[in-house]
Amino acid sequence: MLVAVFATLGFSQGPKLSSAQIDTAQVVQQGGQQLRLFVNQAVASIEADQITVTPAAAISVSTSGDVVAVQFDEPLRYNTDYVVEVSGVTSVYVAQPSTLTYEFTTASPELYYLDRAGDSDRIIRTALSTTDRDIVYEAASIEDYAVFDGALAVVTTGSDGGSALALVSAEGNVEDIALPGVGVVEQLQSSATTGMLGFIFTGTDAAGGTDYARTLFTVNLGGSRALVAVTGLDGLTPQVERWDFVPTTSDIVVYAADQSLLRVGLGDAATVLPLGQFSGFQSMSADGRTVVVTDPFGAVALNLNDGSIQRLDPSPLEGEVPFAGATAVVPSGGWVQQVADIDVTTGRYKSAMVFDDGNTARIIYRTPRDEGSFVNFALSPNGQYAVVETVPDVSTSVDDGYTVNPRSTSITTVFVDVGTGAVVKSIEGFRVSW
Numbered sequence: 001m002l003v004a005v006f007a008t009l010g011f012s013q014g015p016k017l018s019s020a021q022i023d024t025a026q027v028v029q030q031g032g033q034q035l036r037l038f039v040n041q042a043v044a045s046i047e048a049d050q051i052t053v054t055p056a057a058a059i060s061v062s063t064s065g066d067v068v069a070v071q072f073d074e075p076l077r078y079n080t081d082y083v084v085e086v087s088g089v090t091s092v093y094v095a096q097p098s099t100l101t102y103e104f105t106t107a108s109p110e111l112y113y114l115d116r117a118g119d120s121d122r123i124i125r126t127a128l129s130t131t132d133r134d135i136v137y138e139a140a141s142i143e144d145y146a147v148f149d150g151a152l153a154v155v156t157t158g159s160d161g162g163s164a165l166a167l168v169s170a171e172g173n174v175e176d177i178a179l180p181g182v183g184v185v186e187q188l189q190s191s192a193t194t195g196m197l198g199f200i201f202t203g204t205d206a207a208g209g210t211d212y213a214r215t216l217f218t219v220n221l222g223g224s225r226a227l228v229a230v231t232g233l234d235g236l237t238p239q240v241e242r243w244d245f246v247p248t249t250s251d252i253v254v255y256a257a258d259q260s261l262l263r264v265g266l267g268d269a270a271t272v273l274p275l276g277q278f279s280g281f282q283s284m285s286a287d288g289r290t291v292v293v294t295d296p297f298g299a300v301a302l303n304l305n306d307g308s309i310q311r312l313d314p315s316p317l318e319g320e321v322p323f324a325g326a327t328a329v330v331p332s333g334g335w336v337q338q339v340a341d342i343d344v345t346t347g348r349y350k351s352a353m354v355f356d357d358g359n360t361a362r363i364i365y366r367t368p369r370d371e372g373s374f375v376n377f378a379l380s381p382n383g384q385y386a387v388v389e390t391v392p393d394v395s396t397s398v399d400d401g402y403t404v405n406p407r408s409t410s411i412t413t414v415f416v417d418v419g420t421g422a423v424v425k426s427i428e429g430f431r432v433s434w
Contacts, residue, residue, distance in 0.1 A: 013098065014089065014090065014094075015090070017038070017100045020037050022035040024105065024107045025109070028109065029434075030075055030247065030286075033072055033075075034069045034071045035070040035102065036068070037086065037100055037102060042065045042066050042091060042093075043065075043090065043091055046088075047061070048060055050089075051070060051085070051086050052084075052085045052087070054083045054085075057072055057076060058072070058074055059072055070086075075287075077382065077384050078382065079107070082105070085099060085101050086099065108128050109434055111433070112124065112125050112145075113126070113427055113431055114142060116407065116409075120139065121138070121140065121141065123136045124136065140156070141157035143155040144185070144186075146433065148192065148221060149221075151169050153168075153177075155188055155199075157404070161182075162179075162183050163185035177219065177225060178227075179201060179203075180201055180203065180205055181205035181210070183204065184404055186199065187243060189243075190221075194245075194266065197219040197221055198230075201215050201216075202215070214240050215229055217229055230252070233262070233274060239256060241256065241257055244284040246288045247286060252264050252266060253284065253291055255278070255281035259278060261274070261281060261293060262275060276302070278293040282327055283327065286379060286381045286383055290304065291304060292312065292327050292328060298311065299324060301335070312356070314361060315359060315361040317354060322340055322341040322361075325340065328386075330383040333357065336379060336418060337361075338351060338353055338354075338374055338377065339354055348370075351366070353377065364417075368392065372392045372393055373391045374389070380415075384417065384419070385416060385424070388413065392410060411428075411429070412426060
C-alpha cells in the first residue's frame with residue numbers, strides 16, 4: 001500500500017528528471033549533438049518552444065518513452081555554463097505538468113601551434129583558458145604539421161633539401177612515411193572523421209622517371225600507410241592549388257589549376273562531382289556545408305548540399321564600402337572578412353577583421369596603431385573565435401628564411417571573440433590546430 005501511495009504521489013506531481021547525458025567535448029566541435037534527459041516516467045510529446053536554453057542556442061527536440069532528446073543545431077560555445085529548461089512536461093498517463101532543468105559546462109579544447117624559435121622548432125600544446133604550454137614535439141626545420149587522434153604528422157626539411165614526413169605518436173615514437181620522391185610537401189591536413197592525412201607534393205620520383213606537379217596525395221593512417229593520388233573527372237591527377245577535407249564526411253574539395261572546383265569522395269566507391277569554375281577557393285565552413293570561393297566580382301558562398309550561392313560583398317564600414325579580402329562563413333550566420341580602407345589623413349591602407357551579417361559590418365580586430373598586417377585567419381570549429389595570424393609591426397618584420405611555409409620571426413596569433421571583439425588569447429607562433 002505504501003509503494004502504491006508513493007507511486008501515485010510521484011505521478012501526480014508530474015515527471016521528474018532522473019539523469020542526463022551529453023558529450024561536453026563533442027558538443028563544441030560540431031552541430032547535431034544531443035542532450036538526453038532521462039525522466040522517471042514516459043512523457044508526452046514536447047515541442048521546441050517548451051525549451052529554453054541559456055545562453056541561447058538553436059535546438060530541435062524529440063521524445064521517446066521516458067527520454068527527451070534536445071539536439072543542438074550548431075556547436076555550442078567553449079567553456080560556457082549552459083542551463084536547459086523544459087517546461088510543461090507531462091506524462092502519457094497524467095496531465096500534471098512539471099519543469100525539467102539541467103545544467104552543464106562545455107569543454108575548453110586543447111590547442112596546438114608551431115613556434116619557430118632558434119635552432120629548434122617546437123609544436124606546442126595549450127588551451128584557451130590557460131597560459132600553460134607543453135612542448136609536444138621538437139625538431140629542426142619544421143615546415144608544417146597536422147594533429148590526428150592525439151598524435152602528430154610532421155613535415156620537416158630533409159637532408160636532401162626536400163620535405164620529409166613522419167608520424168609522431170603520443171609516446172614520442174617516430175615513424176617515417178616514404179614520399180613519392182624528392183620534393184616539397186604543402187598544405188598538410190588531417191581528418192578526425194576518416195583518420196586520413198592529405199598533402200600536395202611537387203617533385204620527382206627516386207628513379208627520375210616521374211614528375212609530380214602539385215599532386216594531391218592521401219594516406220589512410222589506420223591502414224597500410226600507402227599513398228594514393230587523387231584523380232579528377234578524367235582519371236588523371238590534377239594540379240591542385242588548394243584543397244580541404246569536408247568536415248564530418250569522407251569527402252574532400254579540390255581546387256585545380258584550371259580553376260575547376262571538385263568534390264571527391266575518398267570512400268570505397270570513389271566519386272568525383274564538379275562544382276563549377278571559380279577564380280579562387282578561400283575557405284571551408286566548420287560545419288562542412290559551405291565553401292567560400294571567388295569569381296571576378298568577389299567572394300561567394302557555395303552551398304555544397306544544393307549548389308546555391310550567396311554573394312559575400314562587404315557591407316559599408318564607417319560610411320564607406322571597403323575592399324574585401326579573405327573570407328570565412330560563420331555556421332550560425334554571417335561571415336568574418338578581412339577588409340581594407342584608405343586612411344584619408346595619411347593616404348595609407350588600413351586593414352581590419354570584421355564580422356558582416358549581410359547588412360552591416362563591425363570591426364572585431366585591428367592591429368595596434370594599424371602598424372601590423374594580417375597573414376592568415378581561420379575560424380574555430382564552433383565559429384566562436386577568429387584565429388588571426390598577424391605581424392605586429394611590418395616595418396621591423398624579418399622573414400624566418402624557410403623555403404616552405406615561411407613566416408615572419410615576429411608572427412603572433414590572436415584569438416578574437418567574433419561576438420564581442422575581445423582578444424581572449426595571444427601566442428607567439430602560428431598554424432593553430434584544434
